[in-house]
Amino acid sequence: MAGVSRKEIEVKEEELSQHVYSALQAVSCPLVEHLYLQDSSSMVQLLCSPSPLRSEILTWICSRIKPNFPTSKKLPGTGTDPEAVMREMALLGQELMLCRANDLKLTKGEATPLQQLLFLQQLLTVVQDCEEEEEGEDESHLVGELFKSGNLPHLTGMFQPELPQRPADIQKICDEMKSSEQPVEVEAEAEAAEVESVLQATRSELERLQSQCDFLSEAAQAAVFVPSSLRVAACDLQQLMATFSHVFESDLKDLCGREAPGFSADCHVFQRVQQLLLACDTELEMLKEASEASACVTEDVKQLQTRPEYWRGGQKHTLSEKLEELRTRISDYVSVLQS
Structure with missing residues (x-):
């Protein structure tokens, strides 16, 4: 990776290996219960080097996400086909949008340690989410058991308890407290009415000011498209892509x-x-x-x-009238010539 030294990559791999190993312990993976690894290099060796134990750990993680994993593809006399299991792992990763179906290097342990650790970290995050959903379902089951029809009378008694009547001296004290609270309530109502009147006056003043501001209208706020804005947007898009x-x-x-x-x-x-x-x-x-x-x-x-523009007989006539007159005169002239 350009700009990142090998030392920084190794530090990142060690941090991720510790995080993934702790996550495996947190989800109670039985394959790491008795390992007691303390060294980061040993964790990287376990999680990123091809080995039967690594394959079993990855298979266990996939089975927690997909209960019917692995598929029952058998070879004569050898049990489950390891290659088929690796392909099923890659297909599960594709379903979770973590890798592609042909990324077998991730499942076989042939990719870079950083890529493998990131892949394992994302798978364990999905496992933890699945466990939280199962705990939520268990809580829903307990709530359903609590609200069964046989328990409803007890619940009703819990939410609507019957209290004994208060003694006379306690009732007298409560009445005195209510009577002393009434003036306070009257003052609060008067203060609320005053605040409401101030708010109403403020709103009226704001509406008056808004009516005087032409630039706040919707027509003024509408964006005006100009060719230069398209040119700037196209240049910005090209720079972003580059x-x-x-x-x-x-x-x-x-x-x-x-x-x-x-x-x-x-x-x-x-x-x-x-x-x-x-x-x-x-x-x-x-x-x-x-x-x-x-x-x-x-x-x-x-x-x-x-509009009358042409004179004849001391009066102005329109163009249509003048044309009609010329047409009549020409017709009369033609009639005289023919006779």
Whole structure:
């Protein structure tokens, strides 16, 4: 791993081995009860080196997570197939989203100690969660037993006990205390009414100020999209992808055990989208201006057709009337020529 020395990796492996070994003891794994390991190197050797004991420990962990583990794949005269068990472990890890189905190095003990310890730590976390769920189910069973129909009368008596009547002197003291508390209650009610009136006045003043602030309206708060904002967002996205690829290659690749996700380094896609959006924005502006110009032309034509502008016989006539007059004169002229 780039930037991390071998010494730091060994220290991390020792810490993880101690944590995993303690977790195995915490979940009462019978395979480590009589080992009494104290040295971190011995724990790393036990948990990360291929051995029958390591395989049994991993099988025990998987059986606590999945009760029907391992599957009954047998070889003639040899019992359970070790290779098949390793594949089942990898499949269980894939179901838990801890590894891939073909990551057999993790189950066989051939991966790096750090990867194996992280895998074991995550499996033991799942085991602890399963045990907590089982304890919760046991508690639910106890609650169900407590609230059986035969126990309801006793529970009713516990929640609604019958107390003896208070003596007369105690009752007198309680009445005096209630009478002394009444003025205090009156003062509290008056104070609450005063606070409520102040709050109402404050709310009215805030509403008045808000009505005078135009920039607080929803229209003013709406974000305005501009092409430059798209350009900035595209540049930020490209930088984030490049940074993630660099961090993955330098720090995360060895831990994840897989190749970095492929990000396209082509920026022309964002440039093309930005150019298309600019062209679309320009076309929309042109359409808007064309619509406004068409409306103006329509209005001018309407005025030419309806507004008197042409003189005849001492009076002004509209264009349509003048055209009708010309049409009539031409028709009369044609009739005279034909006759």
